[in-house]
Structures are given as structure tokens and as C-alpha cells.
Amino acid sequence: MSALLRSAKFLRLFSGFARNFTAGPVRNEADNFLGNHKPQWQGIDTRTLSTQPSAVPLTVESSSGLQTLDRALQKLDLDIRKTGRISTREVEEIYEEVKVTGAISSSQSLLLIRCCGNLVAEELPEQRTQLAQNIWQTLQSIGVPMDISHYNALLRVYLENEHPFSPSEFLSYLRAQGVEPNRVTYQRLISRFCLLGDIEGATRILEHMKENGLAINEQVFNALVVGHARANDLESAQSMVAMMKRAHLEPSAETFRHLACAHAEQGDLAGVKATLEQAEREEVVLHDRDILEVIYSLTVAGHKQHLNEVLSGLKKSAGFNQEAVTVILRLVNAGHEDVGFSLLRTMVLPQSQSGEALSVGNFFIRQMVRARRVS
Numbered sequence: 001m002s003a004l005l006r007s008a009k010f011l012r013l014f015s016g017f018a019r020n021f022t023a024g025p026v027r028n029e030a031d032n033f034l035g036n037h038k039p040q041w042q043g044i045d046t047r048t049l050s051t052q053p054s055a056v057p058l059t060v061e062s063s064s065g066l067q068t069l070d071r072a073l074q075k076l077d078l079d080i081r082k083t084g085r086i087s088t089r090e091v092e093e094i095y096e097e098v099k100v101t102g103a104i105s106s107s108q109s110l111l112l113i114r115c116c117g118n119l120v121a122e123e124l125p126e127q128r129t130q131l132a133q134n135i136w137q138t139l140q141s142i143g144v145p146m147d148i149s150h151y152n153a154l155l156r157v158y159l160e161n162e163h164p165f166s167p168s169e170f171l172s173y174l175r176a177q178g179v180e181p182n183r184v185t186y187q188r189l190i191s192r193f194c195l196l197g198d199i200e201g202a203t204r205i206l207e208h209m210k211e212n213g214l215a216i217n218e219q220v221f222n223a224l225v226v227g228h229a230r231a232n233d234l235e236s237a238q239s240m241v242a243m244m245k246r247a248h249l250e251p252s253a254e255t256f257r258h259l260a261c262a263h264a265e266q267g268d269l270a271g272v273k274a275t276l277e278q279a280e281r282e283e284v285v286l287h288d289r290d291i292l293e294v295i296y297s298l299t300v301a302g303h304k305q306h307l308n309e310v311l312s313g314l315k316k317s318a319g320f321n322q323e324a325v326t327v328i329l330r331l332v333n334a335g336h337e338d339v340g341f342s343l344l345r346t347m348v349l350p351q352s353q354s355g356e357a358l359s360v361g362n363f364f365i366r367q368m369v370r371a372r373r374v375s
Contacts, residue, residue: 069094069108076111080119083322085329088123088131091115095135102142109135109144113153117160121329122367125161132157148174148182155188159195167192167201183214190220194227202227218249222258229262234271237262241278251282257290264297269306272298276313288320292327292343299331299339307339314346321347325363332367340364 072094079086094112098104104112116132123131136154139146151174158165167189174181181189186209193201202224209216221244228237237259241251256279263271272294279286291313298306314320324347331340341364350358368374 066103066105066108068097069104072097073108073111076115084119084326085121085322086115086119088120088127091120091131095131095138098135098142099138104139104142104144106145106147106150109139109146110150110153113150113157117157121326122333122370124333124371125163129157129161129163132161148179148185151179152182152184152188155185155192159188159191162195165192167205183209183216186214187216187219187223191223191226194223195230197227197230197232199224199227199231218244218252218255221247221249221251222255225255225258225262229259229265232266234262234266234268251284253279253284253286253290256284256286257293260286260290260294261297264294264303264306264310265301267298267301267303267306269303269309272306272310288314288317289323291315292323295339295343296327296330299336300334304339307342311342311346316346316348321350321360328364329367332364332371332373335373337368337371337373 072090076086076090076094079090091112094115098112112135113132116128116135120128132154139150155170157163170189171181174185186205190202190205193199193205206216206220221240225237225240228234228240241255241259244251244255256275260272260275263269263275276286291310295307295310298304298310324343328340328343331337331343344361344364347360349360352358
């Protein structure tokens with residue numbers, strides 16, 4: 001009954017968004033890391049509310065420093081395109097350079113903040129969050145102009161690192177800084193409420209978006225899938241797929257991945273299989289990275305007994321090894337190196353020019369040491 005009431009409430013709520021849905025694919029940060037790197041950015045200094053395009057008067061020294069940062073960020077972009085990851089060392093080196101020179105543009109600072117989330121897969125989430133907060137404080141201290149995009153980037157880092165924070169307090173903080181939240185801000189606050197299983201909190205944000213005529217998109221529905229599942233209501237989580245269609249939005253691979261992970265967190269293997277089958281019927285292609293997320297969810301939720309059946313669904317398409325490495329790093333950090341090792345054994349062994357199989361396991365040993373999983 002409670003699920004029915006919630007569904008009816010969401011139907012009434014979403015009916016008000018009928019003209020405000022935004023369709024289109026959800027972009028992955030790693031797909032276009034430098035896509036928004038535009039030198040003409042106009043930032044907002046949250047302390048002075050000025051609209052100057054750079055943090056400090058441009059000098060030969062600061063110009064040289066910005067060019068150095070550009071080269072470093074371009075290297076990060078190449079790493080991301082190649083492996084989907086960057087190293088903590090690379091981010092820390094850029095951060096140290098900024099502390100020494102005090103030279104960083106508004107757009108460069110935005111990219112630096114973004115580097116403190118899932119892209120640094122080798123690092124523990126709490127350490128990534130601490131790095132992001134240190135960078136944030138430094139940017140404020142040297143007077144880098146920051147607008148709502150920077151706050152949204154910080155929100156994304158918090159979400160990716162599962163850092164505990166209050167959406168209400170974050171909104172109050174924005175208001176105190178004189179910064180106006182936008183649609184992306186509200187979407188990410190909804191995601192935070194949903195990670196907590198707080199559907200009422202998510203609904204309050206949705207109602208606020210409706211009152212302000214702000215468009216919603218697939219990301220909101222995907223968050224609600226997670227939210228209902230975290231509230232132990234898989235029926236309502238499943239209903240989000242049908243509700244998306246009524247809102248003229250097509251569920252994507254991300255939608256079905258979230259739904260499969262929701263079942264995985266509950267140890268519902270039948271639900272996982274049904275979700276994968278539904279995606280196939282609807283001609284939505286789930287890639288290896290999606291299946292790997294299901295494996296991660298099963299593992300951290302304590303349902304390792306189902307892993308073999310899900311592992312068999314891996315296609316090992318091009319790029320599989322790099323995607324597997326990323327998840328293995330996360331598994332080791334989460335204390336599940338046994339599953340990480342099992343996944344390591346599924347990786348495709350590269351071959352030398354002579355046809356000899358090459359080792360791929362060195363990263364696993366390094367991560368075990370880094371995460372102090374060996375003595």
C-alpha cells in the first residue's frame with residue numbers, strides 16, 4: 001500500500017513537469033574531461049561577488065603558471081581517455097604547483113576539483129574527499145572566482161566518495177555565499193537524499209524544482225531508483241522505469257544498471273537477472289562496466305554467493321581490462337581483495353610480439369600494499 005501511495009504521489013508530482021523534461025544521453029565525466037575547459041569563463045568570487053575572469057592580475061609569471069597547468073591537465077585528459085583513471089600523485093603534483101604559484105584559472109580549478117572523485121580509483125574515498133576539501137580551501141584563500149559549477153563539482157565529488165553531508169545545510173551554505181543553485185545542484189541533492197533512502201527529502205527537492213519551473217531528466221529517475229531501493233522498496237524502484245516512459249524518457253543502460261544494482265544490494269539474484277533480461281528485451285545494451293558495477297554491489301552488500309552467476313555475463317569486450325582494473329582497485333579499498341583477485345583472473349592476458357602471455361597483476365600487488373591489505 002505504501003508503495004502504491006508513493007507511486008500515485010510521484011505521478012501527480014511528475015505531471016507538473018510534463019513540459020520540462022530534458023532528454024538526451026547522460027554524459028560521463030571521463031568521456032570528455034576537458035570538454036568545458038573554456039578560457040572565457042566568467043566566475044563569481046563567493047566572498048566579493050565580483051565577476052572577474054581570473055583570480056589574480058595576469059602577469060608573465062602567472063601566465064606561465066596557467067600554461068603549465070594546462071599541459072598537466074591535458075596529460076590527465078590523455079590518461080582518462082586511455083584507462084579511465086588518474087593517479088593521486090598527478091593530482092597532488094598539480095595541487096602543490098598551485099599552492100606555490102597561486103596561479104590557476106577558474107576553469108582549471110573546476111577541473112582540479114573534478115579530479116578528486118572516482119577518477120582516482122586507487123585512493124580511499126575519504127582521502128579523496130580530504131584532498132578535495134584542501135583544494136577548495138586553497139582556491140578560496142587565493143581568491144579564485146568560483147560559480148555554481150564549482151559547487152556542483154564539489155557535490156559530485158561528495159556523491160562519488162559517499163561523503164556524508166546534509167543537502168539542507170549545503171543549500172544554506174550556498175545562500176550564505178550568495179550563490180544561486182541551478183538544476184544540476186538540485187539533481188545532485190536529490191541523489192544524496194536517495195543514497196540515504198530518504199524519499200521524502202528527495203520529494204521536497206522535486207517539489208521545489210517544480211515550483212521554479214526547472215527541468216528534470218533521466219538522472220533524477222535513476223536517483224529515485226536508488227532511493228526507493230535504499231528504502232527497501234524494490235517495487236517502487238522498478239516502477240520508475242514505467243514512469244520514465246510515461247514521461248517520454250527512454251530508460252538507458254544507466255537506468256537498468258542502477259536497477260540491477262538495487263536488486264544486487266538486496267541479494268535478489270532473480271531481480272538482477274530479470275532486470276538484465278528486461279534491458280535486453282528493450283534493446284538497451286549493458287556493457288561490461290555495467291555488469292562490473294553489479295558485481296561490486298553484490299560484493300559490498302555481502303552477497304558473494306551470487307557472484308559466479310553474474311561473472312558469467314561479462315562479455316570482455318574491448319577495454320574490459322581497464323574497466324576491470326578500476327573495479328578491482330575499489331574492491332581492494334573496500335576490503336574485498338578476494339573478489340578483486342577473482343576478477344583479476346578473468347582479465348584477458350595481453351601477448352608480446354612473440355605470442356607470449358604477459359602479466360597483468362602488478363597493479364593488484366601495489367594496491368594491496370597501498371591499502372595496507374598485506375603486512
